[in-house]
Amino acid sequence: MSRKFIVGGNWKCNPKTYKECNELLKAWKKALPNVDRSKVEVVICPPALWLTSFTESFEGLGFGVCAQNCGKTDAGAFTGEWTAANLVDLGLKWTLLGHSERRSLYGETDEDVAEKVGKCQEAGLGVILCIGEKLEEREGGKTDEVNKRQLGACLPKIKDWDKIVIAYEPVWAIGTGKVATPEQAEETQKAIRAYLSQAVSSAVAEKVRIQYGGSVNPENCAELIKQPNIDGFLVGGASLKPSFMDIISAVG
Numbered sequence: 001m002s003r004k005f006i007v008g009g010n011w012k013c014n015p016k017t018y019k020e021c022n023e024l025l026k027a028w029k030k031a032l033p034n035v036d037r038s039k040v041e042v043v044i045c046p047p048a049l050w051l052t053s054f055t056e057s058f059e060g061l062g063f064g065v066c067a068q069n070c071g072k073t074d075a076g077a078f079t080g081e082w083t084a085a086n087l088v089d090l091g092l093k094w095t096l097l098g099h100s101e102r103r104s105l106y107g108e109t110d111e112d113v114a115e116k117v118g119k120c121q122e123a124g125l126g127v128i129l130c131i132g133e134k135l136e137e138r139e140g141g142k143t144d145e146v147n148k149r150q151l152g153a154c155l156p157k158i159k160d161w162d163k164i165v166i167a168y169e170p171v172w173a174i175g176t177g178k179v180a181t182p183e184q185a186e187e188t189q190k191a192i193r194a195y196l197s198q199a200v201s202s203a204v205a206e207k208v209r210i211q212y213g214g215s216v217n218p219e220n221c222a223e224l225i226k227q228p229n230i231d232g233f234l235v236g237g238a239s240l241k242p243s244f245m246d247i248i249s250a251v252g
């Protein structure tokens with residue numbers, strides 16, 4: 001079965017100004033590669049305040065919009081939050097969940113992420129579910145155990161697998177310039193797929209898309225994308241540059 005590639009650009013809390021966003025979008029427009037979009041989906045994750053500010057520009061480039069997070073509750077007295085249903089109401093199709101920065105800086109637990117996944121499933125919102133091990137966990141031989149634990153917590157909440165993408169993002173590779181080797185990423189993502197086959201079904205394991213994320217750039221992406229279990233990338237720092245278009249080109 002061939003899976004459609006999916007590339008995400010996670011802007012995090014960047015750029016600093018609305019003007020800089022517009023400049024980046026102009027540069028992207030100039031460098032837009034002519035790739036077969038039936039084979040590559042692209043979604044951009046701007047900061048929440050700008051979720052709808054650039055919809056027209058993104059759509060003009062053929063890109064979807066993806067939130068970086070959502071709340072774990074329904075509507076109500078939850079100051080500072082937004083719900084999965086709010087995102088659907090805004091016309092969004094995707095959100096990231098469980099990014100390592102949410103887990104490490106904001107204390108999100110596996111259970112919190114699972115609750116959020118459940119709310120997105122109820123609302124019909126697609127989730128790019130981020131999982132991945134820390135350096136000491138990799139060095140301690142615990143990589144597969146950590147991925148299974150983070151993913152396993154969410155499995156009871158998932159009914160519609162067409163609305164789930166997994167982003168394998170080793171924490172030691174995020175924002176560090178230390179990309180996983182193609183062999184490391186492939187071995188781990190193969191193990192994630194094997195786990196899904198055993199814990200859910202072989203059909204789900206075969207169809208679910210697994211991105212690699214962690215210091216992906218235009219120089220290292222071509223070797224990574226050759227791996228059979230890498231179905232695209234979640235890109236942080238390099239998605240804030242005009243050359244993000246080169247990554248899309250390499251995938252397509």
Ligand code: PEP
Pocket residue numbers: 010169173174175176177213214215216234235236237238
């Ligand atoms: C990320 O934040 O999801 C990420 C992968 O960041 P970077 O590409 O900068 O490592």
